[in-house]
Amino acid sequence: MELVFDRETNRRERLWFVHYYASWVRKVPNHVWSREQAKLIDSLVLNARNFNLSPEEYLKMKENGSQVRRKR
Amino acid sequence: MKIEFTQDKISIEDKVISALDRFVLDFIRLLEKYTDYVIVSGYVPILFGRSRGTEDIDVLVKRFDETVFIRFYDSLIKKGYYFLNPEDVHGLYEMLGEGLGIRAAKKDTIIPNVELKFVKNDYDDFSVDKKVKVVLGDKKYLFISPIELEIPYKLYLGSDKDIEDAVYLWDIFKDKIDLTVLNRFMKKLNVSGVEHGIGI
Numbered sequence: 001m002e003l004v005f006d007r008e009t010n011r012r013e014r015l016w017f018v019h020y021y022a023s024w025v026r027k028v029p030n031h032v033w034s035r036e037q038a039k040l041i042d043s044l045v046l047n048a049r050n051f052n053l054s055p056e057e058y059l060k061m062k063e064n065g066s067q068v069r070r071k072r
Numbered sequence: 073m074k075i076e077f078t079q080d081k082i083s084i085e086d087k088v089i090s091a092l093d094r095f096v097l098d099f100i101r102l103l104e105k106y107t108d109y110v111i112v113s114g115y116v117p118i119l120f121g122r123s124r125g126t127e128d129i130d131v132l133v134k135r136f137d138e139t140v141f142i143r144f145y146d147s148l149i150k151k152g153y154y155f156l157n158p159e160d161v162h163g164l165y166e167m168l169g170e171g172l173g174i175r176a177a178k179k180d181t182i183i184p185n186v187e188l189k190f191v192k193n194d195y196d197d198f199s200v201d202k203k204v205k206v207v208l209g210d211k212k213y214l215f216i217s218p219i220e221l222e223i224p225y226k227l228y229l230g231s232d233k234d235i236e237d238a239v240y241l242w243d244i245f246k247d248k249i250d251l252t253v254l255n256r257f258m259k260k261l262n263v264s265g266v267e268h269g270i271g272i
Contacts, residue, residue: 011232015268018236022243025121026073031086033073033121038090041118044125045091048183055156058182059175062128 073121077248083207084120092118093208095184096129099176100214102151103188106144108134110203112217112225117237119206119216120244124233127183128175132217134200135190141165152179195221195257219245224257227265235268242270 025033053061076083089097096115103109111119113130145161148154155164156175164174168190177185191197199217207213216222219241226238242265255271258264265271 014232014236015239018239019243021123022121022240026244028073029086030074030084031088034084034086034088034090037118037121037123038088040123041090041092041125045095045184048127049181051182053182055182056158059156062175 073244075120075248077245079204079250080202081205081207085209087208089208089212092125092129092184095178096186097208097212097214098151099129099153099186100131102147103131103133103144105147106140107136108200108203110199110215110217112199112222113229114233114237116216116219116222117240120241122237122240127185129184129186130173131186131188132191132196132199133188138162138165141168148176153177154179156182156185195225218253219249220253221257223249223254223265223270224261224263227258227263227270228261238265238270239268242268 051058074085087093092115096111100109100111110132111129112132114126115129118124118126141164142161145155145164153176156177157164157167159167159174167174168188171190171192173187173189175185175187177183191200199221202218202221203215204218205213206216217225223238223241226234226241251271258271
């Protein structure tokens with residue numbers, strides 16, 4: 001079975017979600033959107049403790065990434 | 073979302089502070105004792121609710137003397153931070169002077185980290201000179217780059233994630249920001265948001 005990734009469809013779907021989510025954020029009180037966001041971010045920060053790269057390996061990875069991306 | 077928006081201040085009341093917000097606020101409280109700073113790029117849309125995390129927080133600082141940097145470095149170390157870069161304090165300052173970023177994190181962690189850079193062009197200078205104070209509650213505040221520059225800059229960077237950040241900021245702030253300034257930066261950076269309805 002061949003797996004096909006349609007990048008353009010994926011991009012459109014993600015942008016649709018960004019609009020949808022921003023519209024929700026604008027409608028609800030601050031404590032509602034920020035509570036949901038904090039749950040997501042807190043779990044990401046907690047999970048980052050399992051990050052296995054050394055500082056040297058991490059810096060190398062970032063350096064390689066910035067070479068293919070315009071950066072401020 | 074309820075925000076109070078003026079040209080140089082945005083207030084968000086009742087925001088639930090995340091672990092990332094706490095990390096940034098703690099770092100910034102130390103940094104601000106030594107220099108003017110401004111937060112740019114990915115953390116800005118996150119601060120206003122974008123549903124994503126980030127590994128690093130990009131912070132631009134005005135150029136300052138090595139003696140000041142040494143005092144800042146010492147205060148960071150005392151408070152349990154370290155620099156991911158292997159250079160000593162003089163080497164770190166040299167990196168800043170060469171336009172490179174240096175990264176600080178809490179001891180025994182890598183993520184999240186702050187990437188610190190000296191301002192190096194007119195856009196960076198504008199960001200710092202026209203910085204916007206974001207108040208998150210009692211004694212919780214930080215300075216960000218103006219939204220009118222962040223949106224075009226994100227479009228300029230151009231990755232899917234950057235474009236989504238630009239679209240998100242536009243959706244949140246479209247009826248509050250100065251469209252003349254926004255469109256001026258769009259032109260300068262030679263980017264267009266028309267495809268996404270930005271700047272129209």
